Amino acid sequence: MTEAVAARLVRAQGVTAPGGFRAAGIAAGIKKSGARDLALVFNEGPDYTAAGVFTQNQVKAAPVLWSQQVLTTGALRAVILNSGGANACTGPAGFQDTHATAEAVAAALSDWGTETGAIEVAVCSTGLIGDRLPMDKVLAGVTNVVHEMAGGLSGGDEAAQAIMTTDTVPKQAALHHPENWTVGGMAKGAGMLAPSLATMLCVLTTDAVADHAALDGALRRASARTFDRLDIDGCCSTNDTVLLLASGASGVAPAQEDLDDAVLRICDDLCAQLQSDAEGVTKRVTVTVTGARSEDDAFMAARSVARDSLVKTAMFGSDPNWGRVVAAVGLAPGVIIEPDRITVSFNGSVVFTDGTGTPDSREVDLSGPDIQVVVDLGLGDSQVSIRTTDLSHAYVEENSAYST
Amino acid sequence: MTEAVAARLVRAQGVTAPGGFRAAGIAAGIKKSGARDLALVFNEGPDYTAAGVFTQNQVKAAPVLWSQQVLTTGALRAVILNSGGANACTGPAGFQDTHATAEAVAAALSDWGTETGAIEVAVCSTGLIGDRLPMDKVLAGVTNVVHEMAGGLSGGDEAAQAIMTTDTVPKQAALHHPENWTVGGMAKGAGMLAPSLATMLCVLTTDAVADHAALDGALRRASARTFDRLDIDGCCSTNDTVLLLASGASGVAPAQEDLDDAVLRICDDLCAQLQSDAEGVTKRVTVTVTGARSEDDAFMAARSVARDSLVKTAMFGSDPNWGRVVAAVGLAPGVIIEPDRITVSFNGSVVFTDGTGTPDSREVDLSGPDIQVVVDLGLGDSQVSIRTTDLSHAYVEENSAYST
Numbered sequence: 185m186t187e188a189v190a191a192r193l194v195r196a197q198g199v200t201a202p203g204g205f206r207a208a209g210i211a212a213g214i215k216k217s218g219a220r221d222l223a224l225v226f227n228e229g230p231d232y233t234a235a236g237v238f239t240q241n242q243v244k245a246a247p248v249l250w251s252q253q254v255l256t257t258g259a260l261r262a263v264i265l266n267s268g269g270a271n272a273c274t275g276p277a278g279f280q281d282t283h284a285t286a287e288a289v290a291a292a293l294s295d296w297g298t299e300t301g302a303i304e305v306a307v308c309s310t311g312l313i314g315d316r317l318p319m320d321k322v323l324a325g326v327t328n329v330v331h332e333m334a335g336g337l338s339g340g341d342e343a344a345q346a347i348m349t350t351d352t353v354p355k356q357a358a359l360h361h362p363e364n365w366t367v368g369g370m371a372k373g374a375g376m377l378a379p380s381l382a383t384m385l386c387v388l389t390t391d392a393v394a395d396h397a398a399l400d401g402a403l404r405r406a407s408a409r410t411f412d413r414l415d416i417d418g419c420c421s422t423n424d425t426v427l428l429l430a431s432g433a434s435g436v437a438p439a440q441e442d443l444d445d446a447v448l449r450i451c452d453d454l455c456a457q458l459q460s461d462a463e464g465v466t467k468r469v470t471v472t473v474t475g476a477r478s479e480d481d482a483f484m485a486a487r488s489v490a491r492d493s494l495v496k497t498a499m500f501g502s503d504p505n506w507g508r509v510v511a512a513v514g515l516a517p518g519v520i521i522e523p524d525r526i527t528v529s530f531n532g533s534v535v536f537t538d539g540t541g542t543p544d545s546r547e548v549d550l551s552g553p554d555i556q557v558v559v560d561l562g563l564g565d566s567q568v569s570i571r572t573t574d575l576s577h578a579y580v581e582e583n584s585a586y587s588t
Numbered sequence: 589m590t591e592a593v594a595a596r597l598v599r600a601q602g603v604t605a606p607g608g609f610r611a612a613g614i615a616a617g618i619k620k621s622g623a624r625d626l627a628l629v630f631n632e633g634p635d636y637t638a639a640g641v642f643t644q645n646q647v648k649a650a651p652v653l654w655s656q657q658v659l660t661t662g663a664l665r666a667v668i669l670n671s672g673g674a675n676a677c678t679g680p681a682g683f684q685d686t687h688a689t690a691e692a693v694a695a696a697l698s699d700w701g702t703e704t705g706a707i708e709v710a711v712c713s714t715g716l717i718g719d720r721l722p723m724d725k726v727l728a729g730v731t732n733v734v735h736e737m738a739g740g741l742s743g744g745d746e747a748a749q750a751i752m753t754t755d756t757v758p759k760q761a762a763l764h765h766p767e768n769w770t771v772g773g774m775a776k777g778a779g780m781l782a783p784s785l786a787t788m789l790c791v792l793t794t795d796a797v798a799d800h801a802a803l804d805g806a807l808r809r810a811s812a813r814t815f816d817r818l819d820i821d822g823c824c825s826t827n828d829t830v831l832l833l834a835s836g837a838s839g840v841a842p843a844q845e846d847l848d849d850a851v852l853r854i855c856d857d858l859c860a861q862l863q864s865d866a867e868g869v870t871k872r873v874t875v876t877v878t879g880a881r882s883e884d885d886a887f888m889a890a891r892s893v894a895r896d897s898l899v900k901t902a903m904f905g906s907d908p909n910w911g912r913v914v915a916a917v918g919l920a921p922g923v924i925i926e927p928d929r930i931t932v933s934f935n936g937s938v939v940f941t942d943g944t945g946t947p948d949s950r951e952v953d954l955s956g957p958d959i960q961v962v963v964d965l966g967l968g969d970s971q972v973s974i975r976t977t978d979l980s981h982a983y984v985e986e987n988s989a990y991s992t
Binding site (some may be wrong): 238241242243244270271272274276277278312313314315365422423447493494497498500501503505506507508510511513514515517520521523524536538540545575576577579580581583585587 | 592594616644647648673676677678680681682698716717718719740749824826897898901902905907909910911912915917918919921924925927928940942943945949951956979980981984987988
C-alpha cells in the first residue's frame with residue numbers, strides 16, 4: 185500500500201487521463217440552452233474489458249436497460265451519454281431510441297476506422313423523466329461527436345461538461361499510480377441523490393490491464409462505499425449508471441488491492457465533488473454513525489439522520505437542534521438501539537450523552553460550510569459515514585420549477 | 589350503519605362535548621410567549637376506562653414512558669398536557685419530572701374532592717426535544733388548572749388551545765350519535781408528522797359505556813387508518829400520544845361497530861385539520877395507491893411518494909412532474925411492481941399509462957390548494973390513501989430556526 189499512498193490525485197483531468205481513451209463533448213441541440221449535451225468516451229484498446237453498476241430503482245430508464253444488457257459481455261468499446269433528457273418512462277419507443285443511438289455510434293466508429301458493434305456501446309441519458317429525445321438531433325450529434333474525439337485532456341473536459349444538468353461545475357478526477365497506470369473519471373449529479381446510487385452518471389477509465397472480474401470487484405466495492413453513501417434528498421433516479429472501462433494501454437496489471445484502492449479514491453473524490461455542488465447546498469454535512477452492532481445498522485442509522493427533513497433544515501439554519509438527530513436515529517428501520525447509550529457530537533462537541541443534553545449543547549457553532557455529525561450508538565465496533573447537505577430555500581426553489 | 593350516517597359531526601366542540609368530562613387550559617408560564625401551555629382533561633365517571641397508542645420511535649419521551657405504564661391498568665381519571673417543552677432526551681431527571689407532575693395532579697384532584705392516584709393520570713408533553721421543563725411553573729400550574737376545570741364547551745376550547753405549538757389554530761371535533769352518546773376530541777401537530785403517528789398529541793373522550801378492550805380496538809383501528817396515514821415530512825416524534833377515555837355518562841353501550849365508526853370519523857376529521865395546518869403548507873396533497881397486491885404494498889408505495897422531496901417540491905411549484913411520482917413508486921421498499929402496468933393520475937387526469945406519458949401530461953392544472961395523486965399499480969385490489977403536503981419555502985423557514 186506504499187505505492188497507493190504515493191499515487192497522485194488530480195482534479196483537472198478525467199476520462200482521457202489514462203492511455204487508450206479518447207473523448208468528446210458537443211452541443212447537439214438536445215438542450216434548449218445550446219450548451220454541450222452529447223458526450224462520447226471511446227476505448228482504443230488493446231483491451232475492452234468493462235464493468236457497471238446501475239440504479240436499484242425498479243423503474244429503469246431505457247438506456248439503463250440497454251446498458252445492463254450489453255454489459256453482460258463484460259466488454260465495451262464506447263459510452264455515449266446525453267444530457268437534456270432522461271429517456272425514462274418513454275415506453276418501447278424510448279428503448280428503440282436508445283438502440284438506434286447505439287447503432288449509430290457503432291456505425292460512425294466503424295466508418296472512422298474501428299469496426300464496432302452496437303452491443304459494444306453503452307448508452308447513458310440524464311434530464312427530465314418522461315419525454316422522448318429529439319432523435320434527429322441525437323443521431324446527427326453522434327456523427328459529429330465521433331469526428332470530434334480527441335485523445336488529449338480537452339476531450340475529457342468537454343465530455344464532463346456535456347453530461348451536466350443542474351450541476352454548476354463539471355466533476356473530474358484522475359489518479360496517477362507510480363507504477364505507471366492511471367484511473368480517470370467524470371461524473372454528474374446534483375439532485376435526486378440517494379444511496380443505491382444517485383441521479384448520477386459516472387464513467388471511469390483506466391489503462392491498467394484488468395479483466396472483467398477485477399473491474400467488477402473494484403467498482404462494486406468502491407460504489408458501495410462512496411456513491412451509495414451520498415444522500416442528498418433520499419430520491420433515487422431511474423437512470424443512475426457507473427461504468428468502468430479498461431484499455432490495458434499501460435501494459436501494467438496491478439494487484440487487485442491496488443486497483444481497488446485507486447478506483448475507491450477516484451469514486452470518493454467524485455463523490456465529494458457531487459456533494460459540494462448539490463442542488464441548493466449551503467452546508468456539506470457528513471453523518472457518521474459509530475459503535476454500531478453491524479455495518480448495516482450503522483448505514484441505516486446514518487441514512488435515517490441524513491434523510492431527515494428536520495435535521496436538514498436545522499443544519500440550514502446553523503441550529504444545533506440535536507434532539508432531531510436523536511429522534512431520527514430512533515426511527516432507523518430495523519436498527520435496535522439503546523437510547524441511553526447514544527452519544528451525539530456536532531463538529532467534535534458532545535451535545536447528547538447518558539440520555540440527556542450537555543449544558544452547552546445549544547451553543548455549538550454550526551455557522552461554517554462543513555458540519556460533522558457523529559452518532560456513537562455504544563453497542564459495537566461498526567461505523568459508516570454518509571455525505572449529505574442541508575435542506576435550503578434554494579433546494580426548494582430549484583426543484584419546484586424543473587419540468588415547467 | 590344508518591345511525592352512523594345520521595350522526596352529527598361538529599368542529600366547534602371537543603373533549604368536553606361528551607357527558608362526564610371537564611377540561612381547562614391555562615397559561616402556566618412554560619411558554620415564553622405567555623400563551624396557554626397547560627391543559628387538563630378530567631373524567632368524572634362513572635366509568636374510567638381508557639386506551640392509548642404511542643409513538644413507534646425507539647427514543648421515547650419521559651411522558652410517553654409514564655403514560656404507557658399507567659395505561660396498563662386500562663383506566664384513567666385525567667390527562668395533563670403541556671406545550672412549551674417535549675421533556676424528551678432529558679434522562680432520569682426528566683422522568684422524575686413527569687412522575688412529579690402526575691403526583692401533583694392526583695393530589696390537586698384529591699383536594700378538589702375526587703380521590704385520585706398518580707397511576708390514574710396520563711401525562712403528555714410537546715415542544716422542543718432536550719430541555720427540562722420549568723417544574724416550579726408546571727407544579728403551580730397544575731393547582732391552577734384543576735381549579736379552572738369547567739364542564740362546558742369553553743373548557744375543551746381552552747385545553748385545545750393550550751396544547752398548540754407551531755399550530756396556528758386549535759383542532760377539535762365532536763360526533764353526536766343519534767342514540768345519545770358522543771365522541772369528542774382535540775389534537776395538535778403541525779410538523780414532524782409521519783406514519784406511526786406524527787408529532788402529535790390527541791385526547792379523545794366519549795360518554796359511551798365501553799370497556800378497555802372495546803376502546804382499544806376502536807382506537808387502534810382508527811389510528812391505523814388516519815394518523816398513521818398522515819405524513820407531512822417523514823419525521824416521527826418522541827412524544828406522539830393518542831388517548832381515548834370513556835366516562836359511561838350517557839348510560840348507552842354502543843355496538844362495537846358503531847363505536848369503531850364514531851372514533852374513526854373523529855380521528856379522520858382531526859387528521860384533515862392537522863394536514864390543513866401543517867408547517868409551511870400551501871397544498872394539501874392526497875396520495876392514493878390502488879391496484880396493489882396487498883394493503884401493505886399500497887401503504888409503502890403511497891408513503892414512498894408522499895415522502896419524496898422532489899414530488900413535494902414539484903407540488904409546491906404546481907408542476908405536473910409525474911416522472912418523479914413514478915420514480916418514487918419504483919423505490920418503495922419491499923414492493924414488487926411492474927412499471928408498464930402503472931397508471932398515474934393528477935386531479936383525475938391520466939398523465940402516465942402503458943409505460944409512458946400521455947400527450948397532455950405536462951398541461952395538467954395543479955394550481956389549486958388540493959391535489960389528488962392516484963397511482964394504480966394494476967396488480968391487485970388493495971388501496972391506501974396518505975395525506976401529505978407540499979415542501980415549501982415556509983417549511984424550510986419554520987424549521988431552520990426552531991430551537992434558536
